[in-house]
Amino acid sequence: MGEMIEFGRTGLTVSRICYGSWQTSHRFWGHLPREDFVAAMRRAFEAGVNFFDTADAYGDGLGEEIMGEALAPLPRDRIVVTTKVYHHFYPDGHRHPDLSGAYIERECEASLRRLRMDYIDVYLCHAFDPMTHPEETTAAMEKLKKAGKIRSYGASNYTVEQLRMARRFGDYAVLQPSYNLLERGIENDLLPYCLAEKIAVMVYGPLCKGLLTGKYSGEEKFEDLRRNNRRFQGEEFKKTCEKVRGLKPIADRYGLTITQLVLAATLTHPAVHCVIVGVKKAAQIEEAAGAMGKKVDREDYFAIRRALEG
Ligand SMILES: NC(=O)c1ccc[n+]([C@@H]2O[C@H](COP(=O)([O-])OP(=O)(O)OC[C@H]3O[C@@H](n4cnc5c(N)ncnc54)[C@H](OP(=O)(O)O)[C@@H]3O)[C@@H](O)[C@H]2O)c1
Numbered sequence: 195m196g197e198m199i200e201f202g203r204t205g206l207t208v209s210r211i212c213y214g215s216w217q218t219s220h221r222f223w224g225h226l227p228r229e230d231f232v233a234a235m236r237r238a239f240e241a242g243v244n245f246f247d248t249a250d251a252y253g254d255g256l257g258e259e260i261m262g263e264a265l266a267p268l269p270r271d272r273i274v275v276t277t278k279v280y281h282h283f284y285p286d287g288h289r290h291p292d293l294s295g296a297y298i299e300r301e302c303e304a305s306l307r308r309l310r311m312d313y314i315d316v317y318l319c320h321a322f323d324p325m326t327h328p329e330e331t332t333a334a335m336e337k338l339k340k341a342g343k344i345r346s347y348g349a350s351n352y353t354v355e356q357l358r359m360a361r362r363f364g365d366y367a368v369l370q371p372s373y374n375l376l377e378r379g380i381e382n383d384l385l386p387y388c389l390a391e392k393i394a395v396m397v398y399g400p401l402c403k404g405l406l407t408g409k410y411s412g413e414e415k416f417e418d419l420r421r422n423n424r425r426f427q428g429e430e431f432k433k434t435c436e437k438v439r440g441l442k443p444i445a446d447r448y449g450l451t452i453t454q455l456v457l458a459a460t461l462t463h464p465a466v467h468c469v470i471v472g473v474k475k476a477a478q479i480e481e482a483a484g485a486m487g488k489k490v491d492r493e494d495y496f497a498i499r500r501a502l503e504g
Contacts, residue, residue, distance in 0.1 A: 196242025197486035199467050201274075202394025204346040204367050206315055208274050210461055211482050212245040212396055213238045214470040218257040222419040223474075228260055230475055235264035237476035239273065241483035247370075247396070247470045249278035249320055250305050251289070258308035266310050276370070276396070277305050278350060280320035293323035295334035302338055316368050317344040319360075321351040328356075332364035348393070354383045357393075366393065373397035373466070374406060375456060375502050376434070385465040400460045400469040401453065408438045408452030440501050444494055450485065457485035459498050 196209045217223045218231055235246065246265065248257045258277060265273055279301045282292035306312060317338065319331060335347040348368025349357055360366050369388055371380050374397070388395050401407055403420055412432030420426040425434065438452060445455040460469050471482040490498070 196244075196483055198244075201316075201467055202367055203365075203392055204316065204394055206274050206346065208245040208468055209243045209483075210468050210486055211243050211457065211479075212247050212276075212468045212470040213243050213479055214398065214472040215246070215248045215257045215261055216252050217472050217474045218248075218260050219251075219253045220256075221253070224418050226474055231260050231473075232264040234473050234476040234479050235261060236268075238473070238479040238483065239265075239268055241480050242486060243479060243483050244272060245274045245276075245396075245468060247276045247398075248309075249281075249318075250301055250308075251278065251281035251283060251320060254283045254287075254289075255304070255308050258305055262308055262310040270311065274315045275309065275311065276316040276318060276368075277309065277314055278318040278320035278370075279305070280323060291321065291323040291325065293319055293326045293331040295330045295337075298331065298334040299338065302343055306343065313342055314344045315346065317347045318368065318370055319347075319349045319352070322349070322353070322356045328360040329363045332360060332366075336364050350398075354387050357384070357387065361391070368394045368396065370396050370398055370470070372399045373460070374400045374402045375460060375499060376402050376406065378499075381463070385463065389465040394467050395465050396468040396470055397460070397466055398470045398472075400457055400471060403472070405434055406438055406453070406456045408435075408441065410435045410438075412436070434502075437502050441498060444498060444501075448488060448490070448494075450488060451481060453481055454485040454488065455490065455498070457482055458488040459490045459495055461485070462490055462495050 198207050199210055201208045248261045279298050281289045283289040338344045346367045348366045350370035371384050373380050412435040441452050445452045457469055473479045
């Protein structure tokens with residue numbers, strides 16, 4: 195197994211690198227071969243990753259279906275699966291927020307069917323639904339937990355105030371926020387709050403959609419969701435790529451790739467339990483898994499932050 199960590203108060207033990215499956219979503223990432231995802235998920239487990247992240251909304255069920263197929267041959271008690279609810283989606287492709295109790299209960303059953311599992315380890319509210327009282331949402335989560343359909347629950351993309359309010363009604367034990375070394379805003383609010391409240395944190399986007407891997411020169415053009423993202427365009431894109439590539443001497447000293455150095459450094463923050471890496475191919479998760487157990491010392495950690503600033 196890779197580097198493992200007790201996942202807050204959930205009672206779960208997870209690898210610090212978590213497999214991210216948003217890349218199965220055609221809407222954002224284009225059509226990629228299903229067999230590549232299945233192979234990557236199985237390779238992840240062999241490489242010491244026992245933690246897998248998906249959502250009902252990834253490909254409107256497709257992400258969970260692929261994960262269900264990939265993980266079916268693996269021992270269920272040795273893998274930990276996160277999925278999410280919130281985007282109420284319809285066959286014609288439209289969707290709207292929905293954290294109503296009735297929808298959560300119905301959608302949890304649908305997720306379990308697609309995942310071919312009889313429980314979900316971590317069930318997350320994918321975002322905050324302003325039209326449902328958190329008391330109702332939380333009651334549904336507690337009911338699912340009592341029924342053994344989920345083992346723990348939490349939230350994603352909540353602000354501190356939203357999380358604080360939700361926690362008045364039940365035990366939100368996990369938070370999934372966006373965080374990487376280029377976008378560190380939550381260090382000022384969510385991360386201290388989670389540390390104080392012993393909430394397990396699994397951050398998404400640790401490689402800033404690939405920008406922090408060092409593989410881009412700044413000349414690339416994208417056909418996927420990055421096409422409309424300013425970070426991936428013009429001078430800003432080129433400058434960031436240069437800064438990221440500037441990390442190579444530090445990575446070399448640790449015998450790591452830039453990707454691995456960035457992941458290991460991100461895991462240094464005391465509030466961060468795990469990083470979720472978005473994966474398209476087996477080689478990507480294999481490389482990411484190589485960051486587990488690698489410690490970046492304080493001086494280098496701040497040198498990395500400085501190099502990426504400005
Ligand atoms: N809760 C939420 O709202 C939410 C939102 C977003 C994501 N997530 C979860 O978090 C996961 C990760 O987030 P993310 O996909 O936004 O960002 P990410 O992990 O920062 O970036 C993923 C991209 O990095 C590249 N990559 C990954 N491993 C690589 C490697 N070893 N070498 C080179 N390139 C590599 C791939 O780029 P290429 O495409 O260029 O190959 C991949 O598409 C998602 O899959 C999903 O499970 C959750």
